[in-house]
Amino acid sequence: MKGPLSPLFSPRSIALIGASASAGKISNVVLKNLLDSPFKVYPVNPREDEILGAHCYPSVSSIPDEIDLALIALPAMLSIRAVEDCIRKGVRIVIVTSSGFAESGQDGKILQDGLRDLIGVSGTRLLGPNTMGLMVPFHGLDTLFIPVEKSRRPPAGSIAIISQSGAVAVSFLEKAESFGMGISACIGLGNRVDINENELLEFFADDPNTDCVALYLESFADGRSFVDIARRISKIKPIVVLKAGRTSSGSRAASSHTGALASDSDELVAGALRQAGVIRVYDDEELVDVARVLAYKGKIDGDRVCVVASAGGFGVIASDFVESKEHGVGMTMAGLSEETRARLSKTMPTFSSVNNPVDLTAEVTDLMYEQVLEALQEDPGIDVIMMSLELQPPHVTQGLVDVAARRSSQGRIPIIISAFGGSRTQETLRALESRKIPSYPTIWRAIRAIAALHQRGSYLMKQK
Amino acid sequence: MKGPLSPLFSPRSIALIGASASAGKISNVVLKNLLDSPFKVYPVNPREDEILGAHCYPSVSSIPDEIDLALIALPAMLSIRAVEDCIRKGVRIVIVTSSGFAESGQDGKILQDGLRDLIGVSGTRLLGPNTMGLMVPFHGLDTLFIPVEKSRRPPAGSIAIISQSGAVAVSFLEKAESFGMGISACIGLGNRVDINENELLEFFADDPNTDCVALYLESFADGRSFVDIARRISKIKPIVVLKAGRTSSGSRAASSHTGALASDSDELVAGALRQAGVIRVYDDEELVDVARVLAYKGKIDGDRVCVVASAGGFGVIASDFVESKEHGVGMTMAGLSEETRARLSKTMPTFSSVNNPVDLTAEVTDLMYEQVLEALQEDPGIDVIMMSLELQPPHVTQGLVDVAARRSSQGRIPIIISAFGGSRTQETLRALESRKIPSYPTIWRAIRAIAALHQRGSYLMKQK
Numbered sequence: 001m002k003g004p005l006s007p008l009f010s011p012r013s014i015a016l017i018g019a020s021a022s023a024g025k026i027s028n029v030v031l032k033n034l035l036d037s038p039f040k041v042y043p044v045n046p047r048e049d050e051i052l053g054a055h056c057y058p059s060v061s062s063i064p065d066e067i068d069l070a071l072i073a074l075p076a077m078l079s080i081r082a083v084e085d086c087i088r089k090g091v092r093i094v095i096v097t098s099s100g101f102a103e104s105g106q107d108g109k110i111l112q113d114g115l116r117d118l119i120g121v122s123g124t125r126l127l128g129p130n131t132m133g134l135m136v137p138f139h140g141l142d143t144l145f146i147p148v149e150k151s152r153r154p155p156a157g158s159i160a161i162i163s164q165s166g167a168v169a170v171s172f173l174e175k176a177e178s179f180g181m182g183i184s185a186c187i188g189l190g191n192r193v194d195i196n197e198n199e200l201l202e203f204f205a206d207d208p209n210t211d212c213v214a215l216y217l218e219s220f221a222d223g224r225s226f227v228d229i230a231r232r233i234s235k236i237k238p239i240v241v242l243k244a245g246r247t248s249s250g251s252r253a254a255s256s257h258t259g260a261l262a263s264d265s266d267e268l269v270a271g272a273l274r275q276a277g278v279i280r281v282y283d284d285e286e287l288v289d290v291a292r293v294l295a296y297k298g299k300i301d302g303d304r305v306c307v308v309a310s311a312g313g314f315g316v317i318a319s320d321f322v323e324s325k326e327h328g329v330g331m332t333m334a335g336l337s338e339e340t341r342a343r344l345s346k347t348m349p350t351f352s353s354v355n356n357p358v359d360l361t362a363e364v365t366d367l368m369y370e371q372v373l374e375a376l377q378e379d380p381g382i383d384v385i386m387m388s389l390e391l392q393p394p395h396v397t398q399g400l401v402d403v404a405a406r407r408s409s410q411g412r413i414p415i416i417i418s419a420f421g422g423s424r425t426q427e428t429l430r431a432l433e434s435r436k437i438p439s440y441p442t443i444w445r446a447i448r449a450i451a452a453l454h455q456r457g458s459y460l461m462k463q464k
Numbered sequence: 465m466k467g468p469l470s471p472l473f474s475p476r477s478i479a480l481i482g483a484s485a486s487a488g489k490i491s492n493v494v495l496k497n498l499l500d501s502p503f504k505v506y507p508v509n510p511r512e513d514e515i516l517g518a519h520c521y522p523s524v525s526s527i528p529d530e531i532d533l534a535l536i537a538l539p540a541m542l543s544i545r546a547v548e549d550c551i552r553k554g555v556r557i558v559i560v561t562s563s564g565f566a567e568s569g570q571d572g573k574i575l576q577d578g579l580r581d582l583i584g585v586s587g588t589r590l591l592g593p594n595t596m597g598l599m600v601p602f603h604g605l606d607t608l609f610i611p612v613e614k615s616r617r618p619p620a621g622s623i624a625i626i627s628q629s630g631a632v633a634v635s636f637l638e639k640a641e642s643f644g645m646g647i648s649a650c651i652g653l654g655n656r657v658d659i660n661e662n663e664l665l666e667f668f669a670d671d672p673n674t675d676c677v678a679l680y681l682e683s684f685a686d687g688r689s690f691v692d693i694a695r696r697i698s699k700i701k702p703i704v705v706l707k708a709g710r711t712s713s714g715s716r717a718a719s720s721h722t723g724a725l726a727s728d729s730d731e732l733v734a735g736a737l738r739q740a741g742v743i744r745v746y747d748d749e750e751l752v753d754v755a756r757v758l759a760y761k762g763k764i765d766g767d768r769v770c771v772v773a774s775a776g777g778f779g780v781i782a783s784d785f786v787e788s789k790e791h792g793v794g795m796t797m798a799g800l801s802e803e804t805r806a807r808l809s810k811t812m813p814t815f816s817s818v819n820n821p822v823d824l825t826a827e828v829t830d831l832m833y834e835q836v837l838e839a840l841q842e843d844p845g846i847d848v849i850m851m852s853l854e855l856q857p858p859h860v861t862q863g864l865v866d867v868a869a870r871r872s873s874q875g876r877i878p879i880i881i882s883a884f885g886g887s888r889t890q891e892t893l894r895a896l897e898s899r900k901i902p903s904y905p906t907i908w909r910a911i912r913a914i915a916a917l918h919q920r921g922s923y924l925m926k927q928k
Contacts, residue, residue, distance in 0.1 A: 165777025174886030313629025
């Protein structure tokens with residue numbers, strides 16, 4: 001009888017098998033992280049009495065406590081023996097980090113099959129092998145084998161990331177951290193001898209901290225189950241997938257990376273994901289971009305976009321991206337109602353035009369932006385607003401960020417923001433992120449996020 | 465007889481008509497900028513004796529010196545009179561910044577026609593109206609009507625940007641500044657009563673400081689001439705164009721933005737640009753990305769890409785982008801020669817695979833990267849290398865940036881870099897930019913840059 005996954009995310013006790021006493025060594029850094037956490041931590045190393053002030057045990061079986069989670073930081077060959085010890089001890093979940101299993105060739109495959117057999121007949125669950133582990137900011141859990149100095153971690157938030165590649169997960173974390181986006185959990189799948197994306201998807205579906213699940217996959221552990229589970233869950237929570245290994249070279253590379261064979265054709269995958277209500281993305285940057293707009297805004301109910309900018313050029317570029325099917329998202333530029341046009345005319349500079357895109361010109365003020373956004377949010381012919389937030393015009397102040405935040409939280413229609421420019425953009429994005437407003441440094445990324453909201457809205461509509 | 469444009473870029477004397485004495489006012493900020501520059505500067509304002517310590521003249525005709533460049537910072541109606549004064553004075557080039565001309569409707573159009581007639585029969589040249597002016601870091605010239613505190617300026621470099629939108633130009637400048645990219649000049653076209661992109665293109669073709677010309681256009685001043693000129697120049701210098709107003713909404717927005725009618729269908733535009741050897745882009749970010757790779761690397765002679773990464777996942781994503789036609793660039797993953805494979809096998813960790821993408825695994829060291837890049841650069845079956853530079857693996861140091869720089873400057877085959885991650889990526893990009901190595905924060909942007917090099921290579925090949 002297989003146990004549930006909760007001890008993986010909130011263990012009471014953790015053993016680190018292969019804890020190192022040498023400062024700077026990875027399994028020393030991880031131990032330090034764990035000792036700083038709120039868990040009971042037991043380092044295991046037969047050659048040491050204590051490490052970093054913590055008593056060291058010669059084996060996991062000699063620990064006088066039940067162990068929820070054991071991290072094994074040993075070479076592949078030695079990991080097998082350590083897993084056996086964990087099973088005997090009744091450890092609930094084991095994480096095997098070492099590579100040298102199926103991803104490395106025939107010998108590794110034999111080792112991995114042995115590991116699978118061991119776990120299969122036990123009550124112990126296993127994450128990996130060849131995984132970087134996981135990070136759960138809410139509980140202060142961080143088993144990642146990358147020192148914090150090498151890779152900053154994001155705060156607690158509402159997006160869960162499941163990744164078949166450690167590096168893609170780390171990139172996700174660093175991108176999130178760089179503008180202050182929070183995550184509920186980040187977990188590396190590795191070679192998936194036991195725990196896989198399907199079970200994790202079910203876990204996050206029930207996790208109250210998680211509003212959106214993002215996945216990086218090179219292959220499916222069980223494609224049919226994935227589609228069944230995703231179809232059920234996507235009605236409640238948005239799911240975003242970056243499925244790599246789309247081309248023949250990509251899929252060959254995937255097989256030597258994670259040892260998994262991607263047998264399905266990409267067309268088949270695309271169709272199955274679409275039917276399951278999964279939003280598919282193609283880029284690691286898009287994975288972050290789309291996950292957060294779905295986590296914060298969920299969906300929109302139609303395809304009519306209104307664009308507001310103080311820079312005419314950005315209005316033109318945005319309109320093209322909205323309408324074009326080839327280099328754009330193939331949505332519609334909303335027509336403004338007579339009432340809206342009349343309200344805008346009163347607010348805007350006389351020489352600016354009252355069309356969509358609304359061009360506020362360089363004469364724009366914070367107040368003008370607020371009044372215009374308010375009027376647009378009351379127009380029933382608009383489903384979503386893209387605001388190009390420009391802090392360069394002379395009469396605009398940093399207060400425009402508050403305007404965006406206020407209209408975003410109070411208005412009927414979602415506002416997605418594009419904040420253009422250089423170094424200052426980063427500050428603006430952080431300020432908006434802290435208020436859960438989806439904001440992007442380019443027009444294209446903002447419009448692509450809007451398309452994801454529309455795709456989700458259309459899917460949910462069809463389910464009714 | 466129309467004069468040449470050089471006084472626009474390196475004037476000996478500048479008049480600022482409408483100079484303001486009020487601190488914080490735009491035409492006061494601009495005056496300050498100009499007074500800090502190496503030019504002779506003459507403020508004009510009939511109501512002041514001196515501003516910022518500079519003697520003030522009641523009119524341009526009262527200045528006891530020849531004037532190369534006059535900046536007019538007055539409302540539209542008053543600008544006409546000031547232009548007349550400049551013509552009488554024999555000013556060589558006038559910049560009219562005010563809006564309220566053809567972009568604002570019928571009345572403005574009449575004003576603009578008057579301006580066109582005035583200039584047409586004179587020896588004076590005119591930039592604008594409705595332009596933000598220009599910036600030439602090499603000469604310390606900066607007439608932009610945006611205070612430096614609101615928008616940081618980039619250093620001197622080899623890329624010229626010509627923009628029909630002030631905001632897109634400012635965005636280009638800020639993006640460039642944020643990672644240390646230099647520009648040779650940045651110039652806003654405005655409503656193009658006289659000076660247009662065609663003449664500027666010819667100017668930059670002869671400018672020894674400029675290695676690549678980037679343009680943002682919503683319409684062509686004279687499409688046929690543009691194609692003729694671009695065809696001639698693109699054989700010598702790369703030209704990149706973001707042509708907006710592609711869709712019906714975009715083109716309507718363009719007409720109310722710059723008062724120009726975009727009458728050509730986008731298909732026609734696409735074909736003409738392709739035939740003229742112009743690289744077309746769709747995004748303001750892509751404009752910067754592609755301009756710099758062309759400025760630094762020019763072209764590649766084939767479509768065979770080799771990908772090197774220490775993170776398997778990025779190798780997979782990159783392979784997909786290289787090969788896929790639908791979500792990618794439709795190029796080829798290079799096959800490695802037997803000799804290269806033998807050399808790599810000696811260098812790389814035993815369990816890593818010697819294929820393309822080359823996966824160096826988390827065991828990677830700086831030295832390993834250097835030896836692998838060296839071997840790949842000597843493989844005649846490879847046209848370009850995409851290196852995913854990851855600073856997170858335990859044995860990699862900041863010295864990897866030097867490795868990338870050394871291989872990039874010494875090797876036969878161009879190396880394009882993708883440096884992944886969060887805040888630290890920005891530092892890495894700056895370090896690489898300072899050595900003129902094209903580097904991008906995502907795999908997709910790096911592969912897209914490679915596709916631009918390939919497009920240029922193919923075009924030049926066909927011209928032989």
